[in-house]
Amino acid sequence: MRWVVWLLLLFVVAVLAAGTLGNNSGVVSVYWPPYRLDLSLNLFVLLLLAVGLAAHAITAAVSRLIGLPARAREWRGQQRERAAQAALREALGLQLAGRYSRANKAAQRALEIRSVTPELARDAEFGALAHLLAASSLHRLQDRARRDEQLAEAQALVAAQASGSAVGEAAHLMAAEWAVDDRDAHRALEQLQGLPAGVARRTQALRVRLQAHRLARQPLEALKTARLLAKHQGFAPAAAQGLLRSLAVEALDTARDADQLRRVWLQLDAADRRDAYVTARAALRAAALDAPAEARGWLRPHWEQLTQLGERERQAVLEAFVAVLPGLPADWLPLLEEAVSKLPQDPQLAYAAGRAMAERQLWGRARRLLDAATSLPGAEPGLRRDAWRSLAAIAEAEGNTELAQRCYSSAARIA
Known part of the structure; x- marks a missing residue:
């Protein structure tokens, strides 16, 4: 098709040339004394075009020849x-x-x-x-x-480029990762500080920040970062819950006195304080720091919802409650009775309630609950052994030495 178009254009040019130049009777005279050259106007035009084309070709060739070194360099x-x-x-x-x-x-x-x-x-x-x-x-x-x-x-x-360069962000992020591998938390955090705010919230940057905070033993900062990662779905839900719990417990374990533990507790996120397992660990730490009253206040909301907790969380709450029994006030007794009535087959609850009754010197109720803890199905050997020892302590408090000896013997027979 293209050749057909060119052929048609050639025909058009031929027709125009024939119509224009065919009847042209003009003459061009060139004087060069003592000579004179007469040319037809048609020939003169053709020669002029030929000279122009030749001059253009020569100029292009010279230009290409002169530009040859530059082209070679390019x-x-x-x-x-x-x-x-x-x-x-x-x-x-x-x-x-x-x-x-x-x-x-x-x-x-x-x-x-x-x-x-x-x-x-x-x-x-x-x-x-x-x-x-x-x-x-x-x-x-x-x-x-x-x-x-x-x-x-x-x-x-x-550094000399405008901000927002992906290569610059990669340099800071890789430097932070390598610093974490070198166990240099301070340098890793410095490199992360060089990232823009939007880049610092990306999943990979948050992962590196979490590792750096844990390496620097900054559990509260690590907990905040882990919560952001969980929000961005950086972990599976089960893994996120386990990590958040471990970091919260690690933060609580850093407390060296009751005041410091209270400050750490208040710095935790509300979701962490609603976690029964974290609260139980906080109560255990408070018991170790001789602050059982405050620990009981932390445990009370979870105790009121004891039947709604999972088995692991309920066991953690009961163990922490036993640790904070000294000085138990009387207003806990209705809560204990209600919990036992709702979960009569839970040996851990029976043991905790029995210990609480013994703390209040309610020997009859305590003996009944502790006897249940020794005989209920599902009671672990360690729990039954502790229940027998508590029964022996009650017998000693009542002056019944023979019963106390039998209870100690029962505890000793448990493997």
Whole structure:
């Protein structure tokens, strides 16, 4: 189709030329004393066009000849740029394949080519990427000194660029990850501080921050970070609950006196304070720091919902309640009776209620509940042994030495 169009255009030109030049009787005279040259106007026009075309061809040829060195330099620059890009891709592929020594050499080759290529020398991101690949390979090779040199050069290249560069963010994030691997929490947190606010809330940055806070033994900060990760679905729900619990317990264990424990408790998130397991651990810590009254106040909301707790949470609450029995007030007795009536087959609850009755010197009720704890199905050996010992203590308080001996004997027979 294209040739048909060209043929039609040629016919049109031929027709126009024939119509215009066919009847042209003009003459062009050229005087060059003592000579005179007469040419038809048609021939003169054709010669003029031919001279113009020849002059254009000669000018283009001379221009191409003069520009040949520049074109050669441009071609060599393109070849070097392609070689540098190939070396960078090779470094990335080798690093992903686990061949870290060769990956470092390929990245260094890309940097060498960049140093002699003006176009690449002005590309800061290319150089930063090559330095980061080399640093990552050296980190895998445990060559920390050379790794830090490469990282510093990469950060220096991206520091002059506008904020928001993905390569700059990668440099800070990778530096923080390597600092965590080196067990240097302070340096990791410094690198994370260099990230923009939006980048710092990304999942990977939060993971590194969580590791750094745990490494720095800052459980409260780690707990806040873990809660953000759980909100962003950085963990499975079960894993998130376990991690949040462990961090809250770790924060509570850092308290060295009752006042410090109270401050840590108030700094916990409301969701953590509603967790029965965390509250039970806080109560145990308070009991160890001689603050049972406050611990009972923390446990009371969970005790009122004892039947709604899971087995593990209920056991934790009951164990903590036994630890904070000294000084138990009388207003707890209705709660104990109600709980026992709702869960009559729970040996752990029977033991805790029996110990509470013994604390209030209600020996008859205490003996009935502790006897149930020794005989209910599902009672663990350790629980039954403690129940027999509590019965022996009650018998001693009542002056019944023979009964106390029988109770001690029963406790000793339990494996």
